[in-house]
Amino acid sequence: MEQPIRKIIHIDMDAFFASVEQRDNPELRGKPVAVGGSKMRGVVAAASYEARKYGVHSALASKIAAQRCPQLIFVKPRFDVYSAVSRQIREIFFSYTDLVEPLSLDEAYLDVTENKIGMPSASIIAKEIKQRILEETKLTASAGVSFNKFLAKIASDMDKPNGFTLITPDxxxxxxxxxxxxxxxxxxxxxxxxxxxxxxxxxxxxxxxxxxxxxxxxxxxxxxxxxxARAQDEREVQPHRIRKSIGSERTFDEDLSEEDEMLERLQHLAEEVAQDMARLQATAKTVTVKIKYFDFTLNTRSKTYLSEFSSADAIYTIARELLRTPQLPAYPVRLLGISVSSLTYQHDRQREGYQFTLEL
CATH class of the missing domain: 1.10.150.20 (5' to 3' exonuclease, C-terminal subdomain)
Structure with missing residues (x-):
């Protein structure tokens, strides 16, 4: 029996981080905005469409971004807010299908070949999702629809922002x-x-x-x-896409030299990592601390435990110990990061036949 043609949607939020900042601060609307970094240092995490007209984009050095767009407004990222909005959007996806594969906070694949509302048209579902995202979050998204993941992704990029593109087999x-x-x-x-x-x-x-x-x-x-090249892609939408590590890092506007300053930043990073672990229902056994010095020299320190952990306090305690081992950073620090690995997910445990309560 011939398999039905799959119906895949790729949803990509438009300039997600920057759009959230413009939504929450009316003074930023219509202006070039960069999330992350500053005029002197750092890296742009996201840029509004007004900023992109000047060649400002994510991963661009902030100093270069400021040169390209002198009126660029730098905003500190609020990852807890972006994560909360992402969860809100994901709930919309799950009201149509359980076959949702998140790629990041701002994009995901959905397989709606069979869906919860019995709608045969993937295009109608995609347009309805876009409308619901706009109504519930006041943000726009672009959608691509096709019969495989590669084409759906290509389609969502073809008409941004707030776009919709359908690529049919013919x-x-x-x-x-x-x-x-x-x-x-x-x-x-x-x-x-x-x-x-x-x-x-x-x-x-x-x-x-x-x-x-x-x-x-x-x-x-x-x-x-x-x-x-022949428009062929047999990859399935994977609702339980396994991540091997979860992490967060920051480049600072000014180099850090004092222990108290470093520990304060570590605390915030530990909380962000713990939030992502809770969202993914994961525990870890390994913590890695990343330290980049003023001269861009990079150092990493890791420790693995026999027991699992997931709380911000546990992550921070281990990270603090690693920061001090064998000694505090000897030179000014421009970046700190925390990542956790050796992950176990709740759905894996349930599949093995025993229950698990996530420590929060």
Whole structure:
């Protein structure tokens, strides 16, 4: 019996962090906003569309961002707020399907081939989700709809912000053939540059290359490139996408030299990590502290325990010990980070047949 064509939606919030800040502060609306960093140092975590017109984007050094857009307004990130809004949006997704695969706080795949409201049209569901997000959060999202994950992701990027794009099976190869290679989801900047040096500028060019050649040049991932050039992607939406680590880090406006300052920042980081662990219903056995000095020298310190933990207090206590081991950082610190690993998830325990209560 032939399998039904899958109906996949990719939802991507528009300039999520920056849009939340503009929503909550009317004075920022219509103005170029960068979340994270400052005019002197740091890295932009997110940029409003007004800022993007000047070439400001995430991962850009704040100093360069300020040069490109002198009127840029820097805002400190509020990850607890973004996480809360993300949970609110995810609840909307779950009212349509349990097959939700979050990629980050601001985007997710949904498989609505079979859905909770019995709606045969994925396009109608996507538009309804967009409307509900707008009504319930006052934020806009872009949606892409197609028959596989690759095309749904490509579609959601084609008409931002507040966009909607449907790629049907009869149009898929045409869309992919005309797509610039650097816009292919799954092909990063380095790989795109290598492909361009080989004369592969578009999907049509990529389609001309054999699977054997792509595997020889790019390794196993070459098979993925071969198939997406033909609009083929058999990956399923995975509702329990396993993360191997959970972490948070900060680059500071001014280097930290005092222990009290470092410990205060560690406390906030531990709370953020614990919030994410609670959301994911996870426990950990390993804590890693990341320290970047004023001269960009990087140092990491880790410790693994036999017992599991998940509370902010436990994470902070371990991180504090690591910060002081073997001694306090000897030079001014520009960045601190905490991550936890050796994770166990509640749904894994339940699958094994015993109950588990998450420590909060």
């Amino acid at each position: 149009k898929a190869e045409e869309v992919v053939s005309g797509l610039e290679i650097e816009k292919f989801h799954g092909i990063g900047k380095v790989t795109a540059a290598k492909m361009q040096s080989m004369g592969i500028l578009t999907g049509a060019d990529l389609r001309l290359r054999s699977e054997e050649e792509l595997v020889r040049v790019f390794g196993k991932v070459g098979r993925y490139y071969y198939h997406i």
